[in-house]
Amino acid sequence: MHTIDDLLGARCRPLRGSEHMLDARRVEDLLVLLPDWSLVEHGRALRREFHFPDYYRTLAFVNALAFVAHAEDHHPDLGVHYNRCVVRYSTHDVGGLSDNDFICAAKAERLYATRHD
Numbered sequence: 001m002h003t004i005d006d007l008l009g010a011r012c013r014p015l016r017g018s019e020h021m022l023d024a025r026r027v028e029d030l031l032v033l034l035p036d037w038s039l040v041e042h043g044r045a046l047r048r049e050f051h052f053p054d055y056y057r058t059l060a061f062v063n064a065l066a067f068v069a070h071a072e073d074h075h076p077d078l079g080v081h082y083n084r085c086v087v088r089y090s091t092h093d094v095g096g097l098s099d100n101d102f103i104c105a106a107k108a109e110r111l112y113a114t115r116h117d
Helices: 004-009 024-031 055-072 099-113
Strands: 038-040 045-051 077-080 084-089
Touching: 004 099, 045 099, 055 077, 055 084, 055 099, 084 099
Parallel strands: none
Antiparallel strands: 038 045, 045 084, 077 084
């Protein structure tokens, strides 16, 4: 996956075991495609805070993101607040970041870009 379109067109797959954890170089290469996301937890998770004008729009985003999570069978940790949502991705079954995290982060970006405030 070399472009954001590659990430958007990809599907998550079941991953278990540390052999699926991305190395630091691959993480940095993918992070360039998602400039609003940051590494947290010593590089083992992706995080982004999305801002909205009100609670209704925040929940609309959360519900749309839940639909994506269900479709991809890859679920973020969410912090839901009145006018913002904190999204965190990490693949627990590999002990850090996997391609699935970047795929879902790209899909969250697309959702946010197409919102109607």
